[in-house]
Every structure is written in C-alpha cells, then in structure tokens.
Amino acid sequence: MSQTDSGLERRSPPGTPRWVKVFGIMIVVLVVLFAISHLAGNGHGPMEHMHMPPTQQGMPMP
Amino acid sequence: MTPGLRKFALSIHLTASVGWIGAVIAYLALGITAMTSQDSQTLRAAWFSMQLIGWDVIVPLAVTSLVTGIIMSLGTAWGLFRHYWVLFSLVLTIFAVVVLLQHMQDVNYYAAIAIGTPAATTGGLRGELLHASLGLLVLLVIQVLNIYKPRGMTAYGWRKQQEQRAGRTASGAAVGEGS
Numbered sequence: 001m002s003q004t005d006s007g008l009e010r011r012s013p014p015g016t017p018r019w020v021k022v023f024g025i026m027i028v029v030l031v032v033l034f035a036i037s038h039l040a041g042n043g044h045g046p047m048e049h050m051h052m053p054p055t056q057q058g059m060p061m062p
Numbered sequence: 063m064t065p066g067l068r069k070f071a072l073s074i075h076l077t078a079s080v081g082w083i084g085a086v087i088a089y090l091a092l093g094i095t096a097m098t099s100q101d102s103q104t105l106r107a108a109w110f111s112m113q114l115i116g117w118d119v120i121v122p123l124a125v126t127s128l129v130t131g132i133i134m135s136l137g138t139a140w141g142l143f144r145h146y147w148v149l150f151s152l153v154l155t156i157f158a159v160v161v162l163l164q165h166m167q168d169v170n171y172y173a174a175i176a177i178g179t180p181a182a183t184t185g186g187l188r189g190e191l192l193h194a195s196l197g198l199l200v201l202l203v204i205q206v207l208n209i210y211k212p213r214g215m216t217a218y219g220w221r222k223q224q225e226q227r228a229g230r231t232a233s234g235a236a237v238g239e240g241s
Contacts, residue, residue: 017213019214020146
C-alpha cells in the first residue's frame with residue numbers, strides 16, 4: 001500500500017525521487033569527465049600552470 | 063531569521079546568483095570575440111578584460127552567492143541537507159566555485175602571455191570557452207532547481223520533520239492538559 005506525504009504518517013523515509021537519481025548520475029558523470037580531462041592534461045587543466053615561474057603569476061605592467 | 067532579514071539575504075543571494083550568470087555570459091562574449099579575431103590588439107584586450115571580469119566580478123559574485131545561499135538555507139525551514147534540490151544546488155555551487163578559483167590561475171597565465179608578448183596567440187582560448195560554457199550550464203541548472211524546487215526530502219530531512227511533528231504534538235498535548 002502506498003502512502004503520500006499528505007496521507008498517513010510514514011514509519012520509514014520516503015523513497016528517492018527519480019529526478020534525484022537522474023541528477024545524481026549526471027553529476028557523477030560530470031565530475032568524472034572533468035577529472036579525466038584534467039588528469040589527461042589536454043591543454044586546459046586548472047593546475048597545469050602551477051609550475052610556472054613566479055614572475056608569470058601576475059599580470060605584467062604595460 | 064526574521065522576515066525582514068530573510069528578504070534582505072534573499073535579495074543579495076538573487077542579485078549575486080543572477081549577476082554571476084550574466085558575468086559569465088559577458089566573459090564568454092569576450093572569449094568568442096578573441097577566438098574569432100585575427101587582431102592581436104583585440105586578443106590582448108580580450109584577455110585583459112577576461113582577467114579583470116574574472117577576478118573583480120565573477121569571483122566575488124560566486125563567493126557571495128555561495129555564502130548567502132548557505133545562510134539562506136540554514137536560516138529558513140529549507141535547511142541545508144533536508145531537501146534534494148538544496149543539496150544539489152549546494153554541491154554544484156561548491157563545485158563551480160572550486161573550479162572557478164583554480165581556473166583563474168590559468169587565466170592569469172594566459173593573460174600575462176597575451177599582454178606581455180608582442181604576438182599574442184589564441185592559445186588557451188578553446189579551454190577558456192569550454193570551461194566558461196560548462197560553468198554557465200551548471201549555473202543554469204542551479205537556477206532552474208532553485209526556481210522549480212522539485213519535491214524530494216532526504217532521509218535526514220524526513221527525520222527532522224518527524225522530530226518537529228512529535229515535538230509539536232507533545233507541546234500541544236501539554237497545553238491541552240494545562241488548560
């Protein structure tokens with residue numbers, strides 16, 4: 001027998017909605033793709049330039 | 063949180079969040095202009111502007127949006143971990159802010175090269191546009207979540223709700239016995 005939030009009082013937590021599962025999968029895929037893209041070093045990794053000399057860290061004066 | 067304070071915090075949160083999206087769109091426009099331009103002066107100007115917008119507009123708006131979002135959640139009945147849409151918004155916003163802060167180091171690097179060398183190139187711009195486009199997509203998803211507020215309570219939120227109901231029932235019974 002199914003119960004709704006507005007119906008009888010529940011004794012167990014409600015199930016996870018379908019949109020949450022879809023979103024969860026999408027976020028995991030996004031994070032994995034992001035990690036792979038940066039670990040592969042395809043030319044735009046955020047940590048790619050941490051080895052650069054300190055003089056290049058800031059913007060030079062014109 | 064009082065209603066007045068809640069509305070004030072909400073105003074700041076909405077302004078920062080929508081402003082963040084607008085600033086990223088402006089950033090993308092600069093990146094596309096630089097990518098399609100053959101003029102080195104335009105390219106240098108675009109990198110300089112992107113660095114300026116990134117540090118002086120996007121980063122402050124992003125941090126403000128994150129902080130005010132957390133304050134709004136904790137100060138209202140929505141809570142931070144009670145509803146899935148709030149939880150997803152929090153995770154995606156933290157993800158976007160972390161990537162932004164790391165990525166701005168790249169912007170510094172490419173802007174320094176573009177401004178400091180006579181023959182500026184479009185190197186790094188493809189990555190810029192990819193990051194900014196994905197960032198914009200994430201921000202739009204967060205915005206849609208915040209507007210639609212899809213149903214769905216976490217197990218933690220459900221337990222808290224049960225505790226509050228039990229507390230209200232107990233206090234109501236105590237009032238009934240006292241009168």
